[in-house]
Amino acid sequence: xxxxxxxxxxxxINLLKVLYQVTHNLPKEYKYGLAQDILxxxxxxxxxFIEAQTSGGGDQKLKTIQSFSTSFDLFKIRIRFLSELKxxxxxxxxxxxxxxxxxGKMAGSWLKNV
Numbered sequence: 001x002x003x004x005x006x007x008x009x010x011x012x013i014n015l016l017k018v019l020y021q022v023t024h025n026l027p028k029e030y031k032y033g034l035a036q037d038i039l040x041x042x043x044x045x046x047x048x049f050i051e052a053q054t055s056g057g058g059d060q061k062l063k064t065i066q067s068f069s070t071s072f073d074l075f076k077i078r079i080r081f082l083s084e085l086k087x088x089x090x091x092x093x094x095x096x097x098x099x100x101x102x103x104g105k106m107a108g109s110w111l112k113n114v
Contacts, residue, residue: 008106009049015099016042022092030087038082041075062114069111076100 019042023035048071052064079100083093 006049006053008103008110009046011099011103011106012042012046012049015096015103016046018096018099022088022096026087030082030085034078034082034085038075038078041071041078044071045075065107065111065114069107072104072107076104 016039019039023031023039026035045068048064048068052061052068055061055064079096082088083097088096
């Protein structure tokens with residue numbers, strides 16, 4: 001399957017690219033803790049997306065999409081904490097939050113349509 005043609009996959013990859021750029025210049029105390037966790041969560045979302053796309057369907061696909069949704073909520077909490085600590089700029093926060101909102105809308109409709 002060619003994931004490059006799937007909009008949600010592309011959004012997750014673009015968010016990952018932005019997060020790598022943003023977290024690159026963070027202070028050490030955040031870079032190797034919170035930032036690594038955020039990047040790992042984003043990778044987990046990509047993995048769950050691919051798993052859901054390759055599962056045959058039915059209950060397994062629904063469980064994987066529900067797991068994606070839960071992981072996405074945990075991811076959003078970490079992103080919010082990153083911005084509340086004010087260690088990223090307002091512009092970076094706006095850019096990331098805009099991408100997160102788009103992904104959230106797509107994931108929500110994905111869950112409804114299964």
